Amino acid sequence: MNNFTVIFTSTVSTNSILQPSGLLASVRQVLHGINFLFGLPTHSYVIWLIITGTGSGVASGFFNLNLSVCEIVSCLNSLFSVLTYFPWLSSLKNVTFFLMGFAITGRPLFQSLMCVERYLAVVHPVTFLKFKPLRYRVICCTVVWIITLGSCLCCMLTLLFFHLSIHLCINSFEFLLFFSIQLFCLVAVLRALKQSGPGERGREREEENPMKRRALHFILITTVKAAQGKAADIPLHDIQPGDFVVIKDLRRKSWKARRSLGPFQVPANNAQRE
Numbered sequence: 001m002n003n004f005t006v007i008f009t010s011t012v013s014t015n016s017i018l019q020p021s022g023l024l025a026s027v028r029q030v031l032h033g034i035n036f037l038f039g040l041p042t043h044s045y046v047i048w049l050i051i052t053g054t055g056s057g058v059a060s061g062f063f064n065l066n067l068s069v070c071e072i073v074s075c076l077n078s079l080f081s082v083l084t085y086f087p088w089l090s091s092l093k094n095v096t097f098f099l100m101g102f103a104i105t106g107r108p109l110f111q112s113l114m115c116v117e118r119y120l121a122v123v124h125p126v127t128f129l130k131f132k133p134l135r136y137r138v139i140c141c142t143v144v145w146i147i148t149l150g151s152c153l154c155c156m157l158t159l160l161f162f163h164l165s166i167h168l169c170i171n172s173f174e175f176l177l178f179f180s181i182q183l184f185c186l187v188a189v190l191r192a193l194k195q196s197g198p199g200e201r202g203r204e205r206e207e208e209n210p211m212k213r214r215a216l217h218f219i220l221i222t223t224v225k226a227a228q229g230k231a232a233d234i235p236l237h238d239i240q241p242g243d244f245v246v247i248k249d250l251r252r253k254s255w256k257a258r259r260s261l262g263p264f265q266v267p268a269n270n271a272q273r274e
Helices: 022-052 062-083 087-123 125-130 134-160 164-194 210-228
Strands: 003-007 244-248 260-265
Touching: 022 062, 062 087, 062 134, 087 125, 087 134, 087 164, 087 210, 134 164, 164 210
Parallel strands: none
Antiparallel strands: 003 244, 244 260
């Protein structure tokens, strides 16, 4: 393994290290555009269905309502991310840093709440009926929005001041926490699906409860989606084109051999040379 150390004596004028270039930039623009064009009308339609009562109602779909609002903000963030590729709109980069918290924290938090709701409905129905009134959902969503806004502020500060290690540690902790909650709910609902309820005999015992099956399918889809993760929108190191790096050699043949190789200058790609 090689250990890299950076000497910050850059002699090449470069753009921001947060600005992708070349084919990668084009692919990201297309993905952000698709997310905005298809995601915004879809989640707007979901909100309209919940508010008008066409779906399952506001009370039962309150978590879905808040998740759709969070997804709409993420779609707007995709629009701002596309606009930042234009030089005269590069100042929107700070806005994208702030709104990044909705996708990193807000979305998985609301999905975890929905998984816990299904878990209580299947495994602990009495507790689910106790906390079924809308006021409990409002309290939970209020706490989630406060945490999400705090995450947005944390994302903006860590990315503006290039504390990438802190940003990655926080993201990794949140991913493991939310994934563990969803995986626990998935296993618990799966176990409940295999068990027969009280009073079920004979042929009814072999039939699966439709509510349990729907809860299992929802939690399974949410867990698989969370396990996929997302591509990094930020650099994973502070090395910029033009910097000099020293490579530590851990495979020396003798104690007299050099401990490090270099310094080597990181070349700039074609887009950054322009």
